[in-house]
Amino acid sequence: MATEKATLEFDQTKVKLDSIEKAIEEIGYKVVYEKLSLKISGVSDSTDSARLEQKLLQINGIKLASVNYGNSQINIEYNSALLSLADIRKKITELGYGILSEDLGISTQDIEARKLKHLFIVGIILTVPVILFSYPEVFKFLAISGTNIAAYTMFVFASAVQFVTGSRFYTGAFRIAKMRSANMDTLVVLGTTAAYVFSAFNTFPVPHWHAMYYDAAAVVITFIILGKYMELKTKGKTSSIIRKMLELQPKTAIIRKKDGKEA
Numbered sequence: 001m002a003t004e005k006a007t008l009e010f011d012q013t014k015v016k017l018d019s020i021e022k023a024i025e026e027i028g029y030k031v032v033y034e035k036l037s038l039k040i041s042g043v044s045d046s047t048d049s050a051r052l053e054q055k056l057l058q059i060n061g062i063k064l065a066s067v068n069y070g071n072s073q074i075n076i077e078y079n080s081a082l083l084s085l086a087d088i089r090k091k092i093t094e095l096g097y098g099i100l101s102e103d104l105g106i107s108t109q110d111i112e113a114r115k116l117k118h119l120f121i122v123g124i125i126l127t128v129p130v131i132l133f134s135y136p137e138v139f140k141f142l143a144i145s146g147t148n149i150a151a152y153t154m155f156v157f158a159s160a161v162q163f164v165t166g167s168r169f170y171t172g173a174f175r176i177a178k179m180r181s182a183n184m185d186t187l188v189v190l191g192t193t194a195a196y197v198f199s200a201f202n203t204f205p206v207p208h209w210h211a212m213y214y215d216a217a218a219v220v221i222t223f224i225i226l227g228k229y230m231e232l233k234t235k236g237k238t239s240s241i242i243r244k245m246l247e248l249q250p251k252t253a254i255i256r257k258k259d260g261k262e263a
Contacts, residue, residue: 028171035077045069056074061078148207157214157218199212199217
């Protein structure tokens, strides 16, 4: 769970990697492919670039390889569990091309962290008015505080937090439910949905102010999103450092024996 990796042993003569990926996607998960852009030298024409592209696609672990003859750039998507950057560099060099520069694409953690950041911003914007209208005795300086309009406004904002900001929890809970199990998403969905439905029931047609808990549901969802964002940012930095360190690991080593000879 910590590394977000799954290890499988399978018979390649009976099961194809594509079939395994399809099975993973059918239960709601996704196989992650890293992105890499390379500037290379030695591409003479479009036929040459097409040949290189074809050779790269034959490598187990590379999902996409696009070679642009015009700017001598290769864009690659590869499975880092099956293939390392060193393997890709070695293959390109063996084919007779030189690597001028490389640019690692944005990691999966960074992409997911950006999504969570946007969800948190939306969530906090919608949660603030819910909190303000939830305590009319404290924020009585607000124009519509304590009125039916304030209650209906809370319902609208809380609904957006529940089903837009919190949509990922419903997706996760549904996915794990199909496997007849439960996880943290299940807990979040059950708790916040109960508070939301109970509050909605006491909002219409006439609001019962002491039986509405929109603020609890909205705050829980918003701050769990914040927690997940911070977790992903930390994990992304750690993974990047580890990956760079692994790339420094030599493929071969020379052993010096006691007699002074090397092997």
